[in-house]
Amino acid sequence: SGAGKTPFGAIRRPRQSPAPGPRANLCTETQVTPSDEGAGMSEALANLLNETRQFPPPAELAANANVTGETYAAANADRLAFWEQQAQRLTWTKRWDRVLDWSKPPFARWFVGGQLNVAYNCVDRHVEAGRGDRVAIHWEGEPGDTRTITYAELQKLTCQAANALTELGVTAGDRVAIYLPMVPEAVVAMLACARIGATHSVVFGGFSADALTNRIQDAAAKVVVTADGGYRRGRPSALKPTVDEAVSNCPSVEHVLVVRRTGEECSWSAKDRWWHETVGRASVEHQATAFDSEHPLFILYTSGTTARPKGILHTTGGYLTQASYTMHGVFDLKPDTDVYWCTADVGWVTGHSYIVYGPLSNGATQVMYEGTPDTPHRGRFWELVDRYRVTILYTAPTLIRTMMKWGEEIPAGFDLSSLRLLGSVGEPINPEAWMWYRQHVGGGQLPIVDTWWQTETGAIMISPLPGVTHTKPGSAMTPLPGINGDVVDDQGQPVPNGGGGYLVLREPWPSMLRTIWGDDNRFVETYWSRFGAGAGVGDDWVYFAGDGAKKDDDGHIWLLGRVDDVMLVSGHNISTTEVESALVSHPSVAEAAVVGATDPTTGQAIVAFAIPRGSAETEGTAGAQLITDLRDHVARTLGPIAKPRQIMLVPELPKTRSGKIMRRLLRDVAENRSLGDVTTLQDSSVMELIATGMGAGT
Numbered sequence: 170s171g172a173g174k175t176p177f178g179a180i181r182r183p184r185q186s187p188a189p190g191p192r193a194n195l196c197t198e199t200q201v202t203p204s205d206e207g208a209g210m211s212e213a214l215a216n217l218l219n220e221t222r223q224f225p226p227p228a229e230l231a232a233n234a235n236v237t238g239e240t241y242a243a244a245n246a247d248r249l250a251f252w253e254q255q256a257q258r259l260t261w262t263k264r265w266d267r268v269l270d271w272s273k274p275p276f277a278r279w280f281v282g283g284q285l286n287v288a289y290n291c292v293d294r295h296v297e298a299g300r301g302d303r304v305a306i307h308w309e310g311e312p313g314d315t316r317t318i319t320y321a322e323l324q325k326l327t328c329q330a331a332n333a334l335t336e337l338g339v340t341a342g343d344r345v346a347i348y349l350p351m352v353p354e355a356v357v358a359m360l361a362c363a364r365i366g367a368t369h370s371v372v373f374g375g376f377s378a379d380a381l382t383n384r385i386q387d388a389a390a391k392v393v394v395t396a397d398g399g400y401r402r403g404r405p406s407a408l409k410p411t412v413d414e415a416v417s418n419c420p421s422v423e424h425v426l427v428v429r430r431t432g433e434e435c436s437w438s439a440k441d442r443w444w445h446e447t448v449g450r451a452s453v454e455h456q457a458t459a460f461d462s463e464h465p466l467f468i469l470y471t472s473g474t475t476a477r478p479k480g481i482l483h484t485t486g487g488y489l490t491q492a493s494y495t496m497h498g499v500f501d502l503k504p505d506t507d508v509y510w511c512t513a514d515v516g517w518v519t520g521h522s523y524i525v526y527g528p529l530s531n532g533a534t535q536v537m538y539e540g541t542p543d544t545p546h547r548g549r550f551w552e553l554v555d556r557y558r559v560t561i562l563y564t565a566p567t568l569i570r571t572m573m574k575w576g577e578e579i580p581a582g583f584d585l586s587s588l589r590l591l592g593s594v595g596e597p598i599n600p601e602a603w604m605w606y607r608q609h610v611g612g613g614q615l616p617i618v619d620t621w622w623q624t625e626t627g628a629i630m631i632s633p634l635p636g637v638t639h640t641k642p643g644s645a646m647t648p649l650p651g652i653n654g655d656v657v658d659d660q661g662q663p664v665p666n667g668g669g670g671y672l673v674l675r676e677p678w679p680s681m682l683r684t685i686w687g688d689d690n691r692f693v694e695t696y697w698s699r700f701g702a703g704a705g706v707g708d709d710w711v712y713f714a715g716d717g718a719k720k721d722d723d724g725h726i727w728l729l730g731r732v733d734d735v736m737l738v739s740g741h742n743i744s745t746t747e748v749e750s751a752l753v754s755h756p757s758v759a760e761a762a763v764v765g766a767t768d769p770t771t772g773q774a775i776v777a778f779a780i781p782r783g784s785a786e787t788e789g790t791a792g793a794q795l796i797t798d799l800r801d802h803v804a805r806t807l808g809p810i811a812k813p814r815q816i817m818l819v820p821e822l823p824k825t826r827s828g829k830i831m832r833r834l835l836r837d838v839a840e841n842r843s844l845g846d847v848t849t850l851q852d853s854s855v856m857e858l859i860a861t862g863m864g865a866g867t
């Protein structure tokens with residue numbers, strides 16, 4: 170169609186009308202005749218293609234929603250006034266003089282001149298308002314031990330930790346690295362840093378000594394907070410030896426504060442202090458002082474699978490404003506009655522914004538779980554939902570697909586009737602997984618908020634509003650009120666409805682990253698130099714998110730994965746996500762990963778890795794037949810150009826610790842290259858299984 174060079178051509182899926190419109194095709198050039206429409210089409214495939222299917226919000230939720238539909242227009246009419254109003258949800262000790270300073274783009278300053286304390290906003294003010302007895306955290310360890318922490322207790326713990334850090338010489342502006350399992354001390358340590366103005370850098374507890382070393386060194390952290398270990402898959406898993414190794418290469422570190430979790434032996438050095446001694450004997454009184462709105466709150470390193478990690482810097486007032494507002498609006502949180510559970514780890518941004526700062530600033534009661542979803546059994550998550558009467562659940566597509574693979578009888582064995590709202594984050598959710606989530610977790614009724622955002626955006630940017638939006642399975646729908654997002658082509662021009670291209674954000678938002686720690690140039694280069702003023706086009710600065718996206722006929726946004734995950738096959742741009750969704754829509758497939766492998770004739774060829782569902786026959790000729798069926802299925806669904814050259818049936822897929830499929834490794838397998846560094850893999854044995862060609866297909 171010559172619609173300019175975009176990573177994704179115009180993509181249209183059929184409406185439910187009887188008119189023989191074009192079938193879902195990845196490229197305008199590829200028209201597929203709807204020869205077998207209807208009859209042989211499985212229900213699953215019908216769901217994937219039936220894109221006009223929309224689910225209105227439940228009437229009761231809509232009638233009582235925290236945020237209503239008028240908000241979009243109000244925010245549009247005066248964006249800065251809208252955000253100013255949201256900032257007033259927080260307690261400031263000094264009001265700002267200016268909402269936004271954008272005089273030196275792309276460096277933004279929000280609520281300029283304002284002052285507040287983040288920990289006070291997350292804890293003390295709830296206690297002062299008489300809600301000290303409310304449970305802040307229902308914590309559950311993997312082995313089944315529990316702790317119940319009220320806001321009053323959280324206040325004492327935070328004050329003690331703040332006093333202890335101060336005693337260890339930490340002052341405002343110093344960096345503190347936090348390398349902990351999912352224990353309450355992780356939340357307390359983050360809040361204690363915020364309380365004294367120290368900048369925390371949480372490093373996911375699954376990272377290697379090298380990764381930890383790099384992150385400590387990059388931020389020159391003065392103190393490391395860690396634990397002897399945590400529980401993973403039914404066993405204690407040590408952390409302290411990794412810290413010992415890292416700290417030996419990090420001269421900036423003066424003290425290591427060690428939480429005792431497993432009680433296993435660990436080696437001890439002069440820098441080490443036990444948390445329960447140092448924090449335990451500290452005073453429970455601490456006077457919080459207010460910090461400037463732009464005071465650095467935390468650094469979080471992006472989980473890049475290849476390049477040098479980037480220290481994403483977030484600051485105080487704008488970050489908390491947006492984390493807090495989105496918690497209130499997107500999750501419709503009613504702090505008096507809801508029990509919220511986000512299954513992420515605090516080591517990721519999801520844990521920062523939607524376990525710590527978003528929920529606590531709103532006075533929420535939440536569940537926090539240490540362990541894995543299948544220890545000691547595959548119903549563990551549903552058991553927790555059942556036990557704590559969870560009303561709002563926020564999890565990731567990779568988990569939903571895992572649950573699909575394990576089978577719907579597992580959630581069916583628990584009482585999930587307390588749930589009223591479901592959320593998804595982390596990667597595009599396939600329509601099939603979305604439907605499964607709604608059906609088997611949401612009882613066929615609950616609204617799903619598919620929330621698009623990034624470590625860099627700090628808080629949710631594109632998502633349905635649960636009391637307003639008529640959701641579509643697989644679409645994140647529209648930018649939130651006060652957010653200006655768009656899909657543009659290679660030239661930065663907005664694509665029309667039905668078109669595909671790059672996701673961009675057009676105006677600064679309160680919780681945006683302020684820079685990459687210590688590297689302003691890389692910040693400008695990475696995010697602001699692809700389109701707009703930073704690319705020498707026009708006066709407006711445009712943020713490049715690195716994601717491919719399309720607008721459907723109604724202008725709703727569908728995320729298609731990172732733009733590095735686009736394949737170029739015989740001159741056609743094809744998104745890995747769409748081929749994966751097509752595969753997962755087949756009843757015999759639980760999960761799929763797709764990569765482009767170098768191909769002498771087509772440039773790139775599509776290679777797919779598929780995990781069969783429990784019941785599917787995969788041995789011998791049945792396996793070969795399944796592979797043939799799957800290739801045909803993809804061709805029928807998306808067009809012949811998208812037919813995979815090769816499909817391998819595999820038992821598992823390699824994932825980063827944050828659950829992202831490591832396509833780079835799969836590409837190496839597809840091209841028979843050596844595997845390189847697999848240390849960030851969840852389970853490196855997966856790669857061996859794949860490389861030894863279990864079920865390698867045509």
Ligand code: WT7
Pocket residue numbers: 471472517518519593594595596597598619620621622623624625645714715716728729730731827
């Ligand atoms: C990337 C950011 C944001 C918290 C967890 C990930 C992908 C995230 C969605 C979604 C489609 C999504 C994007 C984004 N992503 N949410 N709802 N639909 N894709 O944070 O590690 O910084 O990754 O995750 O590709 O750019 P992150």
